[in-house]
Amino acid sequence: MDIDTRLAALDARVRRLEDQRKIREVLAAYGFNADLGRSDAWVDLWTDDGIYDLDAGAHSGRAQLQDLIAAPANYHKSIENRSQHIALNPHIRIDGDTAVVECYRMLVVKPADEAKVGAGAYTRFELVRRGDGWAIRRQTRRMTGGDEWGGRLLRDYLVAG
Amino acid sequence: MDIDTRLAALDARVRRLEDQRKIREVLAAYGFNADLGRSDAWVDLWTDDGIYDLDAGAHSGRAQLQDLIAAPANYHKSIENRSQHIALNPHIRIDGDTAVVECYRMLVVKPADEAKVGAGAYTRFELVRRGDGWAIRRQTRRMTGGDEWGGRLLRDYLVAG
Amino acid sequence: MDIDTRLAALDARVRRLEDQRKIREVLAAYGFNADLGRSDAWVDLWTDDGIYDLDAGAHSGRAQLQDLIAAPANYHKSIENRSQHIALNPHIRIDGDTAVVECYRMLVVKPADEAKVGAGAYTRFELVRRGDGWAIRRQTRRMTGGDEWGGRLLRDYLVAG
Numbered sequence: 001m002d003i004d005t006r007l008a009a010l011d012a013r014v015r016r017l018e019d020q021r022k023i024r025e026v027l028a029a030y031g032f033n034a035d036l037g038r039s040d041a042w043v044d045l046w047t048d049d050g051i052y053d054l055d056a057g058a059h060s061g062r063a064q065l066q067d068l069i070a071a072p073a074n075y076h077k078s079i080e081n082r083s084q085h086i087a088l089n090p091h092i093r094i095d096g097d098t099a100v101v102e103c104y105r106m107l108v109v110k111p112a113d114e115a116k117v118g119a120g121a122y123t124r125f126e127l128v129r130r131g132d133g134w135a136i137r138r139q140t141r142r143m144t145g146g147d148e149w150g151g152r153l154l155r156d157y158l159v160a161g
Numbered sequence: 162m163d164i165d166t167r168l169a170a171l172d173a174r175v176r177r178l179e180d181q182r183k184i185r186e187v188l189a190a191y192g193f194n195a196d197l198g199r200s201d202a203w204v205d206l207w208t209d210d211g212i213y214d215l216d217a218g219a220h221s222g223r224a225q226l227q228d229l230i231a232a233p234a235n236y237h238k239s240i241e242n243r244s245q246h247i248a249l250n251p252h253i254r255i256d257g258d259t260a261v262v263e264c265y266r267m268l269v270v271k272p273a274d275e276a277k278v279g280a281g282a283y284t285r286f287e288l289v290r291r292g293d294g295w296a297i298r299r300q301t302r303r304m305t306g307g308d309e310w311g312g313r314l315l316r317d318y319l320v321a322g
Numbered sequence: 323m324d325i326d327t328r329l330a331a332l333d334a335r336v337r338r339l340e341d342q343r344k345i346r347e348v349l350a351a352y353g354f355n356a357d358l359g360r361s362d363a364w365v366d367l368w369t370d371d372g373i374y375d376l377d378a379g380a381h382s383g384r385a386q387l388q389d390l391i392a393a394p395a396n397y398h399k400s401i402e403n404r405s406q407h408i409a410l411n412p413h414i415r416i417d418g419d420t421a422v423v424e425c426y427r428m429l430v431v432k433p434a435d436e437a438k439v440g441a442g443a444y445t446r447f448e449l450v451r452r453g454d455g456w457a458i459r460r461q462t463r464r465m466t467g468g469d470e471w472g473g474r475l476l477r478d479y480l481v482a483g
Contacts, residue, residue, distance in 0.1 A: 110465075
């Protein structure tokens with residue numbers, strides 16, 4: 001192999017590792033933005049047509065996502081500033097300009113002296129490259145032990161996609 | 162240093178980082194496979210002579226590991242599909258074709274509305290390179306606060322190995 | 323671009339990824355050292371003038387850090403060997419020989435059969451390069467839901483620094 005080809009191959013491998021790092025940063029920012037009331041920054045992590053697919057139904061596009069995170073009547077607002085959204089066991093696959101992350105979600109909420117693990121879930125993020133980073137196009141979240149926990153979606157993890 | 166030598170050195174460093182990524186993927190798949198009842202896939206993460214060394218004793222080889230994860234009478238089956246096996250604080254050292262991961266284990270089980278942190282543990286994974294990835298040759302797990310928690314095994318972490 | 327320039331650019335990118343890995347190792351060792359009573363090793367993770375800035379006040383320099391982690395009258399000693407200090411959602415930025423990590427802290431303490439999530443916090447680590455690795459120059463920790471949780475420090479995360 002000539003030098004150019006070897007350099008290009010190394011460059012591609014390093015870029016892949018850098019993409020892994022950037023995607024982990026999206027996961028971290030996702031939690032911090034949600035917990036600290038940075039609602040606009042949280043919505044900005046998504047594409048304009050981003051979809052948050054929850055057990056109870058889906059929320060699509062900036063207006064619905066903004067409502068979900070910032071409307072006083074919604075659950076999130078009631079735990080803001082005393083919650084921790086945490087991404088665990090992240091398994092990241094990158095294919096060109098798209099990526100899939102499968103991970104566990106943990107939500108810790110502090111009611112008083114002791115924190116409560118409020119909810120565990122499986123989460124699948126589908127991301128697309130945007131500028132120098134990555135944006136969330138779809139997030140599918142299914143609560144641990146819920147109706148779909150053992151269903152098709154999760155049985156196919158690490159197999160499909 | 163000539164170009165060939167510099168390219169080879171870079172290649173080795175990138176490969177090391179890629180190995181770190183692959184080992185993190187084993188840790189993630191370990192949890193997902195256990196929690197979602199993918200028992201065969203969980204056993205496949207181990208070498209054929211893999212050993213799971215627990216406080217209460219060791220389980221060796223595919224048949225015993227399969228029994229541990231899939232036998233109806235064993236604890237695991239009672240929490241399957243409502244548990245999350247999580248690897249935390251992973252510290253990964255790679256030496257050629259072997260690797261050691263030291264990490265914390267957290268097991269979250271959902272009994273009703275709230276998840277319970279069922280058990281914390283220190284875990285040491287010893288892995289070997291297998292094909293394009295890594296397999297678990299031995300896992301040593303000691304429960305937090307158990308008899309061996311402060312013992313030789315843990316006092317030597319990050320020092321031995 | 324000539325070969326030398328391309329090799330140097332790749333080398334710098336790989337070094338940055340290696341620094342990310344080394345900083346994650348500091349975060350892991352921080353927890354293990356604290357939990358396993360390796361007090362000297364825990365203090366060694368800091369610079370000689372390291373500052374641990376907590377809600378209740380700051381501890382500066384080796385003597386004060388040693389006291390915090392090892393004095394029988396302090397809280398830490400009462401949970402040693404049955405605790406897990408965990409770093410979550412780490413967001414790492416490196417700028418030459420300094421780095422900032424923002425993460426969540428979780429402290430799990432095992433009182434009996436079930437572990438308790440004792441405290442959640444936001445933590446900002448400021449690190450400096452030391453030899454082949456990194457040392458903690460300052461850690462700022464604010465408890466989840468505490469007085470400063472929604473304050474300036476956290477609102478500026480990912481923006482300042």
